[in-house]
Amino acid sequence: MAKRVVITGMGVVSPNGVGLADFLEALKQGKSGIRHVAKYEELQMSCHVAGVPEFEWDKLKSYLSEVSFHGLKGTNIAYGITAALDAWADSGMPYETDEPHWDTGCVFGNSAPDSDATKNVINKVDNKEVKKLGSRIVEQTMNSGVTSFISGRLGLGNRVVTNSTACATGTQAILMGYEYIQSGLAKRMVVGSGEHIDTYIFGTFDSMRVLSRKFNDQPERASRPMSASSGGFIPGSGAAALILEDLDFALARGARIYAEVLGGAANSGGQRNGGTMTAPNPAGVIRCISDAIASAGIDPADIDLVSGHLTATMADRQEIQSWSNALGRSGKDFPLINSVKSMIGHCLSAAGSIESVACILQLIHGFVHPNINLEDPNPEILKIIDAGCMPTKMIKKDINLIAKANFGFGDVNACLFFSKYNKDK
Amino acid sequence: MTREEILDELKSVFAPYTTNKEMLANINDQTDLITDLKINSANLVDIIIDAEAKYNIEIDYDSADKMINVGSCVDVIAEKLKQK
Numbered sequence: 064m065a066k067r068v069v070i071t072g073m074g075v076v077s078p079n080g081v082g083l084a085d086f087l088e089a090l091k092q093g094k095s096g097i098r099h100v101a102k103y104e105e106l107q108m109s110c111h112v113a114g115v116p117e118f119e120w121d122k123l124k125s126y127l128s129e130v131s132f133h134g135l136k137g138t139n140i141a142y143g144i145t146a147a148l149d150a151w152a153d154s155g156m157p158y159e160t161d162e163p164h165w166d167t168g169c170v171f172g173n174s175a176p177d178s179d180a181t182k183n184v185i186n187k188v189d190n191k192e193v194k195k196l197g198s199r200i201v202e203q204t205m206n207s208g209v210t211s212f213i214s215g216r217l218g219l220g221n222r223v224v225t226n227s228t229a230c231a232t233g234t235q236a237i238l239m240g241y242e243y244i245q246s247g248l249a250k251r252m253v254v255g256s257g258e259h260i261d262t263y264i265f266g267t268f269d270s271m272r273v274l275s276r277k278f279n280d281q282p283e284r285a286s287r288p289m290s291a292s293s294g295g296f297i298p299g300s301g302a303a304a305l306i307l308e309d310l311d312f313a314l315a316r317g318a319r320i321y322a323e324v325l326g327g328a329a330n331s332g333g334q335r336n337g338g339t340m341t342a343p344n345p346a347g348v349i350r351c352i353s354d355a356i357a358s359a360g361i362d363p364a365d366i367d368l369v370s371g372h373l374t375a376t377m378a379d380r381q382e383i384q385s386w387s388n389a390l391g392r393s394g395k396d397f398p399l400i401n402s403v404k405s406m407i408g409h410c411l412s413a414a415g416s417i418e419s420v421a422c423i424l425q426l427i428h429g430f431v432h433p434n435i436n437l438e439d440p441n442p443e444i445l446k447i448i449d450a451g452c453m454p455t456k457m458i459k460k461d462i463n464l465i466a467k468a469n470f471g472f473g474d475v476n477a478c479l480f481f482s483k484y485n486k487d488k
Numbered sequence: 489m490t491r492e493e494i495l496d497e498l499k500s501v502f503a504p505y506t507t508n509k510e511m512l513a514n515i516n517d518q519t520d521l522i523t524d525l526k527i528n529s530a531n532l533v534d535i536i537i538d539a540e541a542k543y544n545i546e547i548d549y550d551s552a553d554k555m556i557n558v559g560s561c562v563d564v565i566a567e568k569l570k571q572k
Contacts, residue, residue: 133504134534197537198530 068244069484071318072154072306074146075420076257078114078299078407082149087424089406090432091457095283096407097297102262103269110274112282113260114299114408118142127216134199137177139259142302142413143209144216147171147253150304151217155318163220166250166312170224170239171210171304172232173256174412178263180204209257213304221249229471230372231329232256233303233415238327238477240307250312255304258413265298271341273376274298286375286409287436288402289383289444289453293375299408303416305423320484322423325464326358327479338474342378345385348476352389352468355478361464363390366398368431370422370467373402374409380443382470387447390466397448398466399458405435415469415477422465422481431458489569494562501538505531517559535561543569 073083078096080086089096096114104111123141124132126148135141147169148158180203187196202208207225214223222243228235233256240252268274275295278285287293313320332338332347356363369386373379383400387393403418404410410417425431437455444453468478499512506512506525521527527535536552539545539561545568547555555561 129507130505130528130531195537195540197534199534 065245066247067310067488068241068307068324069310069313070305070321070324070423071308071313072150072152073304073321073420073423074149074153075303075417076116076118076142076146076301077303077417078116078301078410081116081118083153083424086420087428090403090421090424091430093433093435093457094406095286095435096299097282097285099279099282103265106262106266108266108269109272109276110269110295110297111279112285112297113265114297114301114410116142116301131212134197135203137180137203137208138261138300139173139177139257139302140203140209140212142259142300143171143173143255143257144212146255146257146302147213147304148216150255150306151253154306158217160218163218164251165220167219167252168221168223168243168249169210169214169219169253170226170236171213171253171255171257172226172228172236172412173206173209174227174229174232174258175264176204176206176208177259177261179261182263213253217253219253227412228475228477229473230409230411230414231469231471231475231477232412233417233419234467234469234477234479235329236416237305237307237324237419237479238329241324241327244307244309251306251308253304254307255302255416256412257302258300258411260298260300260411268298275375284436286405288371288373288375288405289379289434289441290375290437291439291441293379293441296374296376296404297408299410301407301410301413301417303413303420305416305419322426322481323484325361325480325482326355327477328354328358329475329477330354331476332474334474340474341472343470343474343476345381347474348382348385348470349389351476351478352386352466355466355480356389359480361480363392366390366464366466367462368425368465369398369400370418370465371400371402372469374404380441383444383447393447395449395451397452399431399454400448400452401432401434401454403432405437418469419467419479419481422467426462426465426481426483429459429461431460431462433457489566491562491566494565495558497542498558498561501535501542502527505535515558517557517562519558521556521558539565545569545572
């Protein structure tokens with residue numbers, strides 16, 4: 064029989080709050096983490112703002128040995144370690160262990176290894192200084208650097224995987240961890256994802272003209288999902304991690320249970336019928352949501368909240384149309400819907416995990432975070448759902464069932480359902 | 489530069505790569521980098537790179553292979569300094 068999977072710990076490094084307490088407050092207050100980045104203006108980018116966590120590098124010293132800390136330069140790795148170790152501690156587990164945790168694995172994703180670290184390699188190699196690179200570079204330029212640091216620090220002995228599906232990475236990491244536990248392959252999984260948008264990654268998106276450039280002088284207003292004035296997305300950096308456990312395993316060790324992962328699905332639209340490298344095939348999105356509904360065994364009428372992908376591009380309208388079709392709900396009957404990206408921008412690979420932590424916080428604290436900057440809802444969206452479905456102020460409300468989805472370049476989709484833990488399910 | 493001076497300075501070169509601070513404070517020629525100072529063997533190359541930068545010398549592969557305990561590190565560095 065399939066195992067039930069629960070969430071017992073979380074950690075987050077978000078542009079609008081580092082650590083669960085700060086992130087929770089930021090979500091409730093609708094606090095923006097979008098800041099002006101002088102470097103982007105200097106480099107003549109079109110977009111000059113980004114979601115940047117207020118990350119204190121020296122705090123890493125309390126997470127890593129002095130030897131590991133020395134020589135660590137990869138920011139994405141630093142974010143990932145912080146989120147994962149915070150989540151582990153939050154689940155009530157100690158960092159130290161002599162024997163590997165054979166029953167615990169890790170799926171943690173990122174879009175690219177740190178390109179500043181890669182730049183260092185390119186410069187030294189081209190400059191005939193390859194001998195000066197040293198031993199600490201490979202671990203920071205290999206794509207599995209983050210999972211290697213996390214699993215090494217915590218002594219994880221089950222399967223350790225680095226996943227990557229663009230903006231669906233974080234959601235997919237959670238789904239993969241859920242599937243390993245559900246099928247009995249692992250008792251516990253550290254899942255999540257990270258992203259550090261350095262100037263080079265930022266530049267590749269800026270060049271595509273998909274970033275907002277109309278609010279460079281008002282960073283906090285720049286990310287505007289679902290609004291008529293949305294003019295592209297704002298990249299953001301950060302990481303988040305969740306500890307998933309087999310329900311019986313969690314109960315046996317007396318763990319605090321935050322919520323349950325009821326099910327989920329991932330697929331691709333095949334880059335057909337409107338789907339391209341950069342745009343989703345709506346049939347793929349609808350199928351992914353429908354498959355997730357079937358996997359979770361829920362009735363779409365019971366969904367309280369949709370945490371959308373909703374990046375603040377032209378794609379927002381089509382996304383809401385796909386949700387509406389998949390759920391069979393529209394107008395005033397549509398669930399509440401919000402986008403964490405209005406506050407933190409689009410954290411690419413980290414989006415799914417940071418936004419999932421936001422979902423769980425809303426479940427356990429009984430609120431719906433506001434969509435900030437939604438001053439002028441897109442009229443085309445209002446033809447599908449009622450304006451009241453898109454809260455612009457925080458709503459205090461008992462939330463039991465949340466749908467979370469993210470869609471990524473390559474026409475890849477991932478959808479999850481989270482609910483409160485009910486022991487009598 | 490005397491052997492004693494080099495040995496004393498090497499403590500700061502080794503420091504980032506060992507958590508065994510007590511042993512580091514009392515190193516002598518016989519102290520083994522891997523078994524005594526518990527330095528990860530992969531980090532030996534970093535110690536060589538750091539020593540090259542610190543003394544502005546070049547340590548070739550053959551000399552580097554000899555650097556397994558504190559005494560041999562001092563010998564190699566002293567020899568390279570003499571060649572400058």
